[in-house]
Amino acid sequence: MSFITLIVKNTFRNKVRSLLTIVGIAIGIATIISLGLLSNGLTSSFDKTIHSGDSDFSILSKQQNETGDNPFGTSTLSEDWLNKIKGISGVKDAKGVYLVVLLVENKPMSLGGISYDDLTLKDNTIINGRNIANNADNEVIIGKLASETLNKSVDDEINIGDERFKVVGIFESGNSNQDDSIYTLINSVWKIKKNEGVLSLISVYIEKGADVKEVTKDIENKYGENISTITSVSDVKRIADLRNMITGVSWAISLLAIIIGGIGMINTMIMIVFERTREIGVLKAVGWSRTDILRMILGESLVLTLFSAIIGSIIGVIVVEALVSAGITGSIFHPVFTLETFVQGFIAAILVGLFGGLYPALKASKLTPTEALRYE
Amino acid sequence: MMTPIIKINNLKKSYENGNIKALNGINLEIEKGDFVSIIGQSGSGKTTLLNMIGALDIADEGSIEVSGYNLNKMKNLNKFRSIEVGFIFQLHNLIPNLSSVENIEIPMYIHNYSSKERRKRALELLDLVGLKDKAETKPTKLSGGERQRVAIARALVNKPSIILADEPTGSLDSKTSKNILDLLIDLHEKENVTLIIVTHDLNIAKLANREIEVLDGQIIDSKFQGN
Numbered sequence: 341m342s343f344i345t346l347i348v349k350n351t352f353r354n355k356v357r358s359l360l361t362i363v364g365i366a367i368g369i370a371t372i373i374s375l376g377l378l379s380n381g382l383t384s385s386f387d388k389t390i391h392s393g394d395s396d397f398s399i400l401s402k403q404q405n406e407t408g409d410n411p412f413g414t415s416t417l418s419e420d421w422l423n424k425i426k427g428i429s430g431v432k433d434a435k436g437v438y439l440v441v442l443l444v445e446n447k448p449m450s451l452g453g454i455s456y457d458d459l460t461l462k463d464n465t466i467i468n469g470r471n472i473a474n475n476a477d478n479e480v481i482i483g484k485l486a487s488e489t490l491n492k493s494v495d496d497e498i499n500i501g502d503e504r505f506k507v508v509g510i511f512e513s514g515n516s517n518q519d520d521s522i523y524t525l526i527n528s529v530w531k532i533k534k535n536e537g538v539l540s541l542i543s544v545y546i547e548k549g550a551d552v553k554e555v556t557k558d559i560e561n562k563y564g565e566n567i568s569t570i571t572s573v574s575d576v577k578r579i580a581d582l583r584n585m586i587t588g589v590s591w592a593i594s595l596l597a598i599i600i601g602g603i604g605m606i607n608t609m610i611m612i613v614f615e616r617t618r619e620i621g622v623l624k625a626v627g628w629s630r631t632d633i634l635r636m637i638l639g640e641s642l643v644l645t646l647f648s649a650i651i652g653s654i655i656g657v658i659v660v661e662a663l664v665s666a667g668i669t670g671s672i673f674h675p676v677f678t679l680e681t682f683v684q685g686f687i688a689a690i691l692v693g694l695f696g697g698l699y700p701a702l703k704a705s706k707l708t709p710t711e712a713l714r715y716e
Numbered sequence: 717m718m719t720p721i722i723k724i725n726n727l728k729k730s731y732e733n734g735n736i737k738a739l740n741g742i743n744l745e746i747e748k749g750d751f752v753s754i755i756g757q758s759g760s761g762k763t764t765l766l767n768m769i770g771a772l773d774i775a776d777e778g779s780i781e782v783s784g785y786n787l788n789k790m791k792n793l794n795k796f797r798s799i800e801v802g803f804i805f806q807l808h809n810l811i812p813n814l815s816s817v818e819n820i821e822i823p824m825y826i827h828n829y830s831s832k833e834r835r836k837r838a839l840e841l842l843d844l845v846g847l848k849d850k851a852e853t854k855p856t857k858l859s860g861g862e863r864q865r866v867a868i869a870r871a872l873v874n875k876p877s878i879i880l881a882d883e884p885t886g887s888l889d890s891k892t893s894k895n896i897l898d899l900l901i902d903l904h905e906k907e908n909v910t911l912i913i914v915t916h917d918l919n920i921a922k923l924a925n926r927e928i929e930v931l932d933g934q935i936i937d938s939k940f941q942g943n
Contacts, residue, residue, distance in 0.1 A: 341818050342831050353813045622809040625772060626823035626870070627798020709772040713805070 347639035368601030369652025375590040376681035419537040430550035436539040450521040453529030469494035469509035481509040483519035501532035605696030621712025630705040641697025649689035720745040727778035738764040740933035753924035761933040802871030806883035808863040841869035861892035
């Protein structure tokens with residue numbers, strides 16, 4: 341029998357108590373995991389909402405009616421701006437987006453005109469059907485919410501303005517604004533609005549390694565009189581503040597849960613040490629040192645918390661999946677599974693094991709053999 | 717003349733701020749391979765004396781030397797206990813969730829034995845105490861006498877030079893007590909180990925070749941017996 345086997349056997353000597361302790365700590369770990377997954381999803385959703393699609397930032401016109409059209413309640417840009425923006429150092433690509441609100445089957449609906457190779461189109465999650473084919477001017481994809489509002493599914497036909505389109509796909513991006521919209525190729529929207537070359541905004545993608553702040557600063561310095569970047573430094577700060585706030589609240593709740601679990605852990609380990617005082621006396625009598633006793637009790641404490649971490653991770657994932665399945669998180673955001681979240685859960689468990697077991701282990705190791713052997 | 721394995725000079729130990737004088741000037745020498753019984757009433761100091769010899773407790777005054785180790789000056793008393801002495805208690809004090817063989821392995825963890833070496837040695841000892849067929853049995857499934865046999869095997873596992881037994885048959889019936897004492901005496905003779913038994917039973921004390929009587933923390937009688 342190895343020393344580790346001895347520790348594991350000792351840990352599960354009183355199965356019910358060990359199980360209850362594991363459940364107590366596992367709830368704390370599950371809280372960390374589930375809040376971590378949900379806050380990851382929430383911050384990711386913020387990013388998607390603030391950015392146009394998955395671009396790094398967007399550009400709007402400052403000038404009123406530059407093109408003589410104001411369909412979205414904001415000013416518009418001419419297509420010429422695409423080449424100007426592409427010429428800025430650090431810009432990888434710039435895509436025009438034309439957003440309009442119009443009546444579709446007698447319901448006010450947001451219609452987005454995008455380029456075929458715009459990442460916005462590629463990154464929307466098609467949950468049914470397919471994406472718009474290249475140059476398919478008569479195809480649309482509609483968001484899940486819009487499909488419910490319009491009662492349309494894949495292969496249905498839809499009238500927008502004077503044009504007739506075929507629904508080829510339903511998407512769900514997790515961004516409620518996008519999911520309540522219809523997307524088609526920008527040429528088709530120009531055709532409907534009879535307004536070719538008009539853009540509502542420009543989605544800008546920057547080179548890998550380039551600094552968003554620097555690129556937006558360059559654009560505003562050069563063209564600041566006519567256009568503005570909507571993901572400005574203040575926007576980035578606002579997102580960072582929101583992220584920090586969500587992460588902070590998640591950690592505060594997790595910390596509380598883990599403190600409660602940790603107190604349960606200390607209580608269990610103290611009980612174990614009290615119950616086994618005579619046994620500790622025998623171990624000392626046969627030659628075990630303080631360090632040997634410390635190793636054994638801390639080892640038992642760590643075994644308990646490692647089991648808690650495994651069970652807590654499983655519970656955390658089940659809770660999050662249950663919330664998503666029950667529709668409680670809605671389409672606003674989806675959990676984002678990252679290794680980091682689970683690593684955080686395991687680190688928290690190990691810390692609870694070390695700190696929760698330390699006091700009882702020190703107490704046990706400091707017992708003199710005679711007082712331990714006299715213990716009734 | 718043989719060199720004594722235990723040399724005690726004017727040993728004193730008190731508890732509760734000096735109010736209880738457990739040992740009050742003990743002088744004693746014990747030869748290697750002796751079988752010594754220590755008798756006395758409850759509270760006479762016999763268990764305290766045994767604990768001092770086994771380095772479970774530290775003296776207030778006087779000197780104590782066991783197997784060449786000066787216990788007054790030694791810092792790693794646990795190392796001394798793991799090498800030189802084996803304890804047998806009135807209550808077996810076996811770990812309930814471990815099997816007989818696993819209980820015997822416990823004192824070996826602090827030495828650099830492999831798992832296989834530990835198991836081999838523990839099985840040899842189980843054979844020696846006549847419990848080879850109970851290797852995987854847990855203490856709760858053993859009789860009182862069998863548990864004490866496992867405890868004896870545990871005390872011998874690190875090949876100590878001294879066995880210290882505190883009322884080893886105190887919780888056993890007379891027939892089982894006799895078997896356990898026979899086993900201890902047999903092992904003492906076979907292994908040439910020094911055996912010191914604390915008891916209040918005069919019949920057990922007479923089995924030893926030297927009988928020491930303690931009263932109020934002092935040795936009041938010490939006699940060699942021809943067995």
